[in-house]
Amino acid sequence: MRGAILPADSDQAVLAGRLDLGEGPTPVLIRGGMVEDVSAAAPTVSDLLERDDPAAVRGRPLFAAAELADRGPLLAPVDLQAIKACGVTFAVSAIERVIEEAARGDMDAAAAVRGRLEARVGAGIRSVVPGTPEAASLKAALVEDGMWSQYLEVAIGPDAEVFTKTAVLASVGWGAEIGVRSDSGWNNPEPEIVLVTNSKGRIAGAALGNDVNLRDFEGRSALLLGKAKDNNASCAIGPFIRLFDDGFTMDDVRAAELDLVIEGPEGYRLDGHSSMVQISRDPEELVRQARSEHHYPDGFALFLGTLFAPVQDRDEPGRGFTHKVGDVVTISTPKLGTLVNRVTTSDRAPAWTFGIGALMRNLAERGLLDIGGGAGDGHD
Structure with a gap:
């Protein structure tokens, strides 16, 4: 999979994410052209974002950020956060x-x-x-x-649509296969910006996301939304979370222009676009509605919705667009970098086997768990 991963101004950005370095998921910060392992200070990205200033956490230098593309698929940059999404926002x-x-x-x-x-x-x-x-x-x-x-x-209306996109730890990252149900005949990618909050509701930063959607399932009944949205490998987030600072603010999210390219195995190409300027509800309002009268002790990630809705015919006239196995989906915007995934069916995508229990056991074996407490010890 080709293309730049990092933001165009990555030398001015602080990026948070996760890599598997052979021992298990490892939280990292990327700044100044270097990838740093921060697991000793924050064993999960959720823990990292609880810090008053996550960007100030210092880690162990690993390798140059320019080598990321050679390290294989990246993990999604979220871990214990709930994965929520807003729909119909454009x-x-x-x-x-x-x-x-x-x-x-x-x-x-x-x-x-x-x-x-x-x-x-x-x-x-x-x-x-x-x-x-x-x-x-x-x-x-x-x-x-x-x-x-x-x-x-x-x-x-006054109330935004807010739903759960997928389970904790079920998202895939840059370079991974992304799945559509094998029995879906009308589906598409949804290029979106994803905001990531901590337990207090503070928005720590933003990433790119692909909220894969099955139009035939949801079209038959809105009660099939769970099957239309939440399937194996059907949620991609990445490549990293860009932390908010003086050089990257919510106004950059509000002004973001997302580009989408779908390249099919038969030579097909579709170019799409989503402009956050045209969103109907402000991103901070969507976060407020998602949080509302609920609590997220490990924070949550929130897909903001998309302007993109493909209507161009792919095969037969009048039948519009749908994915084919082997499609390469590239979502990009200068401030957040590039998210690339190859389409397969959810039954053929690598099985999701590493859940919360596996993560806790892995962190314990590595001596990274602090049993003394955490962000979720009480209510706000």
């Missing part, structure tokens, strides 16, 4: 979800539904602010027209 993605619902997950019927729906609600939904009186008026008009949808509710 107008275009809202329209596409309504299309899936109206077409009952049938990609052949999607083109006709798309034209009809775009003509009726396209302009209005792009300009309205969720949760405002104007949004309520648009909802009333659509209800009267018989065009209301549960997807439009979370697109322009």
Whole structure:
């Protein structure tokens, strides 16, 4: 897999992540062109982000950051964090979800539904602010027209969609295979920014993510969201978490432009884009809604949603896009670097066998566990 991994300004960035150096998952910091092992100070990335200043943690130098691509697949840069996601946060993605619902997950019927729906609600939904009186008026008009949808509710209503994307430690990282269910015939990548918080809800930094989606499953019923979203190897995060500092702030996230390239084994190529400028809800508001009346003692990672919704035909006219085994998906943005994964089916992707119990045993065997306490000793 080719392409630069690190941000374009990596010499000015502090990046947090995980590598398997042969002994087990190891938290690392990357700065000044070097990769440092910080496991002695923070045995998990979750522990690292509990520090008031994670970037100030000093570690053992390992190797030059330029060698990362030669070290094989990277681990996802999160470990004990819950993996949450927000959906339908962009107008275009809202329209596409309504299309899936109206077409009952049938990609052949999607083109006709798309034209009809775009003509009726396209302009209005792009300009309205969720949760405002104007949004309520648009909802009333659509209800009267018989065009209301549960997807439009979370697109322009007061409450954002928040769901659990995958289990703790189930995410894959840069260079790993990413999976779609073997019985899905209509699916796509979703290039997104992922914010990572600590137990107090403080947003420590951001990474890239691929929220792989099965449009046929979710289109048949929103109650199939779990099967559409959470499958083996169906969540990629990486390459690293860029920690917030004076040179990288939430305003950089708000202004981020994500590029997507899909290269198929038959020579197919699709170029896509997602502009955070067009998100309907502010990233900090999404974090607030995700946290809400809940507690995350190890923090959480939050996918922010995507503008990208592929409608270009891949094979037969009118059937749109779907993945093929062997597709290489590249997601990039200058401030966060590049996330690359190759598509396979979830039943053929490497089995997820290293869970929380295995991690705790591994850390104990390496003498890295501090039994004296941690961030989750109490409530906020």
